[in-house]
Amino acid sequence: MTSPRPAHIAMFSIAAHGHVNPSLEVIRELVARGHRVTYAIPHAFVEKVAETGAEPRPYTTTLPSADADPEAWGTELIDNIEPFLTDAITVLPELAHAYEGDEPDLVLHDITSYPARVLARRWGVPEISLSPNLVAWEGYEEEVAEPMYAELKKTERGQAYYARFHAWLAENGITQHCDPFVGRPPRSLVLIPKALQPHADRVDESVHTFVGACQGDRAAQGEWERPAGAEKVLLVSLGSAFTKQPAFYRACVEAFGDLPGWHVVLQVGRHVDPAELGALPGNVEVHPWVPQLAILKQADAFITHAGAGGSQEGLATATPMVAVPQAVDQFGNADMLQALGVARHLPMEEATAATLREAVLALAGDPEVARRLGEIQRAMAAEGGTKRAADLIEAELRPR
Numbered sequence: 001m002t003s004p005r006p007a008h009i010a011m012f013s014i015a016a017h018g019h020v021n022p023s024l025e026v027i028r029e030l031v032a033r034g035h036r037v038t039y040a041i042p043h044a045f046v047e048k049v050a051e052t053g054a055e056p057r058p059y060t061t062t063l064p065s066a067d068a069d070p071e072a073w074g075t076e077l078i079d080n081i082e083p084f085l086t087d088a089i090t091v092l093p094e095l096a097h098a099y100e101g102d103e104p105d106l107v108l109h110d111i112t113s114y115p116a117r118v119l120a121r122r123w124g125v126p127e128i129s130l131s132p133n134l135v136a137w138e139g140y141e142e143e144v145a146e147p148m149y150a151e152l153k154k155t156e157r158g159q160a161y162y163a164r165f166h167a168w169l170a171e172n173g174i175t176q177h178c179d180p181f182v183g184r185p186p187r188s189l190v191l192i193p194k195a196l197q198p199h200a201d202r203v204d205e206s207v208h209t210f211v212g213a214c215q216g217d218r219a220a221q222g223e224w225e226r227p228a229g230a231e232k233v234l235l236v237s238l239g240s241a242f243t244k245q246p247a248f249y250r251a252c253v254e255a256f257g258d259l260p261g262w263h264v265v266l267q268v269g270r271h272v273d274p275a276e277l278g279a280l281p282g283n284v285e286v287h288p289w290v291p292q293l294a295i296l297k298q299a300d301a302f303i304t305h306a307g308a309g310g311s312q313e314g315l316a317t318a319t320p321m322v323a324v325p326q327a328v329d330q331f332g333n334a335d336m337l338q339a340l341g342v343a344r345h346l347p348m349e350e351a352t353a354a355t356l357r358e359a360v361l362a363l364a365g366d367p368e369v370a371r372r373l374g375e376i377q378r379a380m381a382a383e384g385g386t387k388r389a390a391d392l393i394e395a396e397l398r399p400r
Contacts, residue, residue: 012116212383
């Protein structure tokens with residue numbers, strides 16, 4: 001029995017490029033298939049969501065903005081996780097009201113959207129997590145989560161966080177412990193290639209399906225033209241969040257400025273003034289933001305923070321990478337890329353002009369790196385991407 005059309009599908013996410021961007025092509029595809037898609041998102045991302053054809057449902061968030069100084073997220077583990085719970089408690093009534101009388105047939109949600117999971121269970125509809133990065137494997141709790149949270153759970157602030165989370169879930173009729181509530185969704189589509197997943201052989205694929213990169217047409221983000229005479233192109237980007245690194249950018253200019261045959265595109269974000277980098281050689285262009293995928297399709301090397309989005313775009317375009325991770329999952333991604341034989345993991349404290357230059361030149365000239373990238377690129381193409389993700393979402397729709 002097939003699902004009725006059109007269905008109402010509701011997506012929920014936060015105002016962060018690395019969490020919204022991976023879902024956009026999936027949403028665009030669902031709209032193209034005739035579904036009515038609403039997308040609950042903070043006001044700053046309304047225009048980006050509307051471009052997919054989905055109907056934005058804007059809400060007021062308490063989280064730092066996507067362009068906020070990274071220091072807004074604090075320095076400790078508890079500083080990173082508390083804001084998501086506070087935001088969930090604050091916005092749940094607003095989101096519930098926004099969907100009153102217009103409840104969806106299915107809920108899609110980013111891994112950070114706790115209210116979406118509460119509402120899906122309240123409405124009695126299927127819920128699917130769209131994960132923009134790695135997912136938990138069998139043994140993850142014992143190997144990673146428990147050691148990471150052990151000290152936190154002994155502190156007064158950590159205990160207060162867990163008590164508050166359990167109380168909020170209980171108020172909403174959920175008896176599940178908050179750790180599996182957050183980390184063990186009933187159904188998940190993983191928007192990264194399987195090659196980037198640690199312990200992929202231990203992931204429960206009855207729950208988690210790897211659909212890989214869902215990139216689609218990025219023409220709206222702009223194009224980039226390789227300058228005449230540029231034999232090699234290097235893109236340098238630390239993503240959208242942890243970009244306040246003027247000393248690192250100066251090291252890149254020192255390493256590659258006036259390097260014969262090389263042209264450098266340097267994305268510095270909103271927190272660095274290009275004037276801080278000093279006089280720039282003619283082969284270096286600096287921007288607060290660039291159309292990353294358009295450049296990577298023409299690039300010969302990529303210095304990246306190894307976020308999930310950048311990592312898979314580097315793999316999809318078969319671009320050798322030097323990974324200089326800044327936070328959270330980026331360290332694990334950097335290790336994965338290096339283990340795949342397509343990148344060098346260079347810790348920030350070791351990223352000097354000399355080490356950056358040596359790493360880029362070694363990778364860009366290595367035929368074995370090119371061979372491995374070609375293999376991974378072909379495997380990613382076979383994962384199905386956007387169309388497979390949409391097929392799997394439709395498969396979860398229940399006939400009315």
